[in-house]
Amino acid sequence: MTGSLATARAGTAIQFRGVNKWFGRFHAVRDLDLEIREGEFFSLLGPSGCGKTTSLRMLAGFEEPDSGQILLRGEDVTYLPPNRRPVNMVFQNYELFPHMTVFGNVAYGLKLKKVREPELSQRVLDMLRVVRVDGLEGRGARQLSGGQQQRVALARALVNRPAVLLLDEPLSALDVKLRRQMQVELKAIQHRLGTTFVYVTHDQEEAFLMSDRVAIMNHGVVLQVATPREIYERPADAFVADFVGSLNTFEFRVDGVAHGVADMRLGEGDRVRLRADDGASWATVGTTIRAAVRPERVRIDAAGAPSGSETDTRLPGVIAGADYVGPATTYRAETAVGLLSCQQSNDASRRDLAVGDRVTVSWPLDAAFVLPSSGEA
Amino acid sequence: MSIAQLAPTLVYFLVFYVGPLAVLLIISFLSFRDFQFVEPFTVDNYVSVARSETFRILFVRTVLLAFLSAFLAVVIAYPFAHLITFVFPRRSRTLYFLVLVSLFGGYLVRIYAWRTILGIEGVVNGTLLTLGWITDPIREILNSPFAVVVALVNFLIPLAVLPIYASMQNVSPGLIEAARDLGSSRLDITRRIMLPLVLPGVRVAFAFCFIAAAGDFAIPALLGGVGSSFIANQIQFQIGQTANWPLAAAMAMTLIALVVAITAALTWASRFLTR
Amino acid sequence: MTALTAKAGTVGVGPLPPRGRRRRRVKNVGARIFLVLLAVFLFAPLFVVVLFSFNQTASLSFPIPGLSLRWYDKVLDDPEVVAALGRSAIAAFVTGLVGGTLGILAALGLQGLPSRWRGIVQTIVLVPIATPALLLAIGLAIYFNRLGIKPPKLPMAIAGHILLALPFVLLTMTAALDRFRFSLLEAARDLGATRARAFWTITFPLVLPAVLGAILLAAAVSIDEFIIAFFTTGTDATLPLVIYARIRRVIDPGLNALATILLVATTLLAVLAARTTVSSTRR
Numbered sequence: 001m002t003g004s005l006a007t008a009r010a011g012t013a014i015q016f017r018g019v020n021k022w023f024g025r026f027h028a029v030r031d032l033d034l035e036i037r038e039g040e041f042f043s044l045l046g047p048s049g050c051g052k053t054t055s056l057r058m059l060a061g062f063e064e065p066d067s068g069q070i071l072l073r074g075e076d077v078t079y080l081p082p083n084r085r086p087v088n089m090v091f092q093n094y095e096l097f098p099h100m101t102v103f104g105n106v107a108y109g110l111k112l113k114k115v116r117e118p119e120l121s122q123r124v125l126d127m128l129r130v131v132r133v134d135g136l137e138g139r140g141a142r143q144l145s146g147g148q149q150q151r152v153a154l155a156r157a158l159v160n161r162p163a164v165l166l167l168d169e170p171l172s173a174l175d176v177k178l179r180r181q182m183q184v185e186l187k188a189i190q191h192r193l194g195t196t197f198v199y200v201t202h203d204q205e206e207a208f209l210m211s212d213r214v215a216i217m218n219h220g221v222v223l224q225v226a227t228p229r230e231i232y233e234r235p236a237d238a239f240v241a242d243f244v245g246s247l248n249t250f251e252f253r254v255d256g257v258a259h260g261v262a263d264m265r266l267g268e269g270d271r272v273r274l275r276a277d278d279g280a281s282w283a284t285v286g287t288t289i290r291a292a293v294r295p296e297r298v299r300i301d302a303a304g305a306p307s308g309s310e311t312d313t314r315l316p317g318v319i320a321g322a323d324y325v326g327p328a329t330t331y332r333a334e335t336a337v338g339l340l341s342c343q344q345s346n347d348a349s350r351r352d353l354a355v356g357d358r359v360t361v362s363w364p365l366d367a368a369f370v371l372p373s374s375g376e377a
Numbered sequence: 378m379s380i381a382q383l384a385p386t387l388v389y390f391l392v393f394y395v396g397p398l399a400v401l402l403i404i405s406f407l408s409f410r411d412f413q414f415v416e417p418f419t420v421d422n423y424v425s426v427a428r429s430e431t432f433r434i435l436f437v438r439t440v441l442l443a444f445l446s447a448f449l450a451v452v453i454a455y456p457f458a459h460l461i462t463f464v465f466p467r468r469s470r471t472l473y474f475l476v477l478v479s480l481f482g483g484y485l486v487r488i489y490a491w492r493t494i495l496g497i498e499g500v501v502n503g504t505l506l507t508l509g510w511i512t513d514p515i516r517e518i519l520n521s522p523f524a525v526v527v528a529l530v531n532f533l534i535p536l537a538v539l540p541i542y543a544s545m546q547n548v549s550p551g552l553i554e555a556a557r558d559l560g561s562s563r564l565d566i567t568r569r570i571m572l573p574l575v576l577p578g579v580r581v582a583f584a585f586c587f588i589a590a591a592g593d594f595a596i597p598a599l600l601g602g603v604g605s606s607f608i609a610n611q612i613q614f615q616i617g618q619t620a621n622w623p624l625a626a627a628m629a630m631t632l633i634a635l636v637v638a639i640t641a642a643l644t645w646a647s648r649f650l651t652r
Numbered sequence: 653m654t655a656l657t658a659k660a661g662t663v664g665v666g667p668l669p670p671r672g673r674r675r676r677r678v679k680n681v682g683a684r685i686f687l688v689l690l691a692v693f694l695f696a697p698l699f700v701v702v703l704f705s706f707n708q709t710a711s712l713s714f715p716i717p718g719l720s721l722r723w724y725d726k727v728l729d730d731p732e733v734v735a736a737l738g739r740s741a742i743a744a745f746v747t748g749l750v751g752g753t754l755g756i757l758a759a760l761g762l763q764g765l766p767s768r769w770r771g772i773v774q775t776i777v778l779v780p781i782a783t784p785a786l787l788l789a790i791g792l793a794i795y796f797n798r799l800g801i802k803p804p805k806l807p808m809a810i811a812g813h814i815l816l817a818l819p820f821v822l823l824t825m826t827a828a829l830d831r832f833r834f835s836l837l838e839a840a841r842d843l844g845a846t847r848a849r850a851f852w853t854i855t856f857p858l859v860l861p862a863v864l865g866a867i868l869l870a871a872a873v874s875i876d877e878f879i880i881a882f883f884t885t886g887t888d889a890t891l892p893l894v895i896y897a898r899i900r901r902v903i904d905p906g907l908n909a910l911a912t913i914l915l916v917a918t919t920l921l922a923v924l925a926a927r928t929t930v931s932s933t934r935r
Contacts, residue, residue, distance in 0.1 A: 062838055083841045095839035099857050108853075109843035160843065382761030383773065386754045386818060393815050394780055397791030400798055457690060460683050472687075474926055479694055481872045481925075482918035485892045486911045489899055490697030493704065493908070500700055534694065585782065592784030594879055599899055609786050616883075622794055629787055636784075 013038045013196040019068030028054045030220040041190050043199045043207040046217035052200045060089045088157035089166040094149045096141040102152050103137040109160040127159040147178050167199045183209050204244045216240050237372045250337035252291040257283050266336050270315040290371040297367035298342035303358035311365040319357045405626035422627035439607040446529035447586035454537035462545040480535035488599050491528045495519045520602025528596045537582040544578025584640045591636045608632045705908035723909035740891040747813040747874035752867035755821025763829050778819045789883040806888040812880035817870035828862030865929030872921035
């Protein structure tokens with residue numbers, strides 16, 4: 001298949017082309033087109049049932065696509081059995097072989113490749129050191145803690161020097177602190193080894209923390225592929241916006257457009273402002289669209305306090321609720337555009353606001369963005 | 378693929394289980410002449426069985442003693458199962474294990490053991506004589522219904538424990554805690570929570586024991602003497618002494634049918650009473 | 653009274669009255685006594701037989717003058733006994749192998765079946781246990797007779813033993829296979845193993861204890877089995893049959909030794925079977 005070689009760009013590790021998968025009548029993966037670059041930490045993020053695990057398993061070879069192609073470094077591996085692919089997986093339940101020791105588990109793949117002593121032991125012990133379970137090689141797999149099992153599973157996969165490492169929600173069984181620690185370590189290991197990682201998770205923070213790029217999926221479709229920052233600040237649609245963080249959404253009526261700024265006037269100098277780029281089709285007087293702003297960009301001050309620049313959005317509000325979580329407080333304020341959430345860190349200079357207080361809600365021009373009308377969840 | 382793997386067992390089943398039972402059924406309808414069993418088909422055998430005074434006496438005795446043994450076995454097995462499930466759960470593995478092993482080992486040995494213990498030169502008599510409590514050995518303990526029941530119960534207890542223990546596993550301690558939390562007394566809990574969950578197991582245990590005891594041959598043969606033989610012994614007599622297979626088959630079929638009917642009736646009755 | 657708070661661990665209203673604590677201790681003592689009595693009832697008979705098998709004299713009452721192995725010598729010199737031992741061993745061996753193989757295959761087949769059918773097939777195979785052995789015994793006897801296979805011989809008994817053993821084998825193997833995580837095989841394949849390799853390095857070692865346990869269980873069933881052998885073997889006596897025949901004769905002190913041998917054989921097999929199956933439950 002020389003055609004695939006020609007179209008593969010240098011540095012592309014994995015390509016999905018028009019991949020579809022059905023389970024009975026359930027269309028799990030629809031027309032998946034994805035490119036994952038060599039050496040990147042790539043995550044598939046989405047709610048349960050969105051198709052991310054199925055896609056991973058097709059990459060590993062445990063499921064076969066009903067249509068489409070999967071290319072690994074230019075080679076078509078769509079129908080290649082899993083034991084012949086240069087790909088290794090870290091399973092959600094670790095799947096360590098219970099009747100073998102840690103050493104036996106990690107050496108399993110190498111033995112199959114007929115790697116001999118002393119290289120075998122060398123590579124196994126080195127990898128155990130990388131994942132920080134050195135000293136445990138004689139331990140039986142059944143006798144490890146959850147965190148240790150997780151590391152051994154990682155070592156078992158990585159020791160084979162795969163072209164791509166697949167990880168299927170490997171940290172979901174760990175408690176929060178351990179998970180955070182492992183996330184940092186995984187990122188460091190990936191960086192050190194330079195192996196392409198494809199990571200599946202439903203935890204947005206986890207994906208963002210570790211990944212170079214993230215693909216958000218829902219109902220078998222990829223909604224957006226971008227860096228974490230781009231996804232957060234410029235979500236492709238309402239679902240993506242809502243999935244990766246909390247969001248205030250509201251109706252924006254275009255009352256006027258001037259100098260690239262669209263206005264919604266609410267009287268007495270109160271207004272909501274949106275940046276209108278040249279050629280923005282919605283930026284005509286009378287149009288109504290949906291817009292959004294992140295709670296952490298929303299500012300709340302006592303009523304009447306002057307602040308901010310001319311292009312800021314300003315409108316009056318009444319505090320409807322306050323949730324104190326320690327480092328921050330989330331206020332909910334009733335405004336002319338609806339109930340808005342505002343998240344502010346609790347530093348000493350702020351005065352606590354109470355329910356019923358009159359306030360001024362504001363945010364900078366670029367904090368808000370237009371929600372694309374497609375793709376409601 | 379699955380069918381291919383299951384096939385050998387199912388075929389074996391057909392050949393060595395269904396076959397023999399079917400043949401037995403057919404034979405029970407054959408006639409017996411000159412030590413041969415031949416056509417024509419007849420229900421004479423069943424008629425003989427129904428008319429036979431001997432059969433009736435034996436049957437009543439068999440059923441009564443089997444019932445008594447099964448009952449005692451369940452009555453003893455229940456608290457045992459309860460103890461290992463709720464009171465000593467940590468030791469339950471070893472205790473259950475012991476019970477299981479005794480189920481698989483020593484049927485005949487036990488029978489012989491009881492003969493040894495209950496016989497005129499046996500342990501009980503020997504010890505009583507030595508102690509001076511009696512002057513002549515008591516003949517009546519062996520070759521009596523008492524001996525038969527003792528040996529049956531001894532053999533049936535492990536059999537009864539299994540289903541009862543299994544059904545007790547369904548009662549999670551959490552259930553009991555919740556009931557206590559809501560104000561139930563111990564008795565109340567036993568009645569309303571445990572019994573409904575455990576009763577099916579008890580029924581199964583009783584059924585197994587009753588059927589096993591009613592069909593037993595060796596225990597009445599070796600410990601019951603002439604006065605306490607079971608139907609099984611009579612069946613063996615017909616086969617061994619007169620080779621009257623048709624009659625023997627008819628007896629066996631009748632026994633089983635009646636025993637199963639009684640078991641079913643008892644089960645239904647117990648369900649009705651504890652609705 | 654409202655100032656009183658319940659002690660930690662008590663259930664119910666208020667602190668545990670001292671009466672209740674004493675009651676609990678008494679109940680425990682009662683429970684232990686019951687267990688001891690039950691153990692005595694179940695095992696004392698066996699113990700007695702074993703004990704008297706080492707008795708110096710032929711008496712069957714206490715006290716025992718001394719210990720000796722003379723009965724074992726006598727019994728093992730008896731050609732009838734040795735032959736019976738051999739037959740029992742062969743029966744156990746064949747039952748274990750054939751019953752084991754059939755049962756294991758059936759358990760594997762059961763795994764691939766949709767759950768509706770599983771229940772049905774499982775119940776079908778369990779039926780021989782619920783059937784009174786008497787029926788099976790005379791059924792098999794007349795069956796072989798009618799099929800023209802006479803006179804009665806050992807293989808007929810073995811056929812019956814296999815039938816009795818199959819349900820146990822099936823139950824054990826099904827439990828073991830249900831516990832086996834097939835996802836381990838995915839991991840093996842991911843690491844480069846072919847399906848065959850994965851079977852031999854992962855499935856086989858993990859399932860082997862259950863397989864051994866099932867075979868031993870089948871053998872145990874066979875050795876102790878009496879009634880089917882009684883009706884089907886005629887002159888090909890197995891060990892239980894020899895014991896039965898001798899019981900009916902005069903009191904034979906060597907019988908204790910014979911019975912002990914049988915007991916040891918069955919118990920050993922049953923214990924081994926239980927131990928190997930239990931060890932496979934540790935994941």
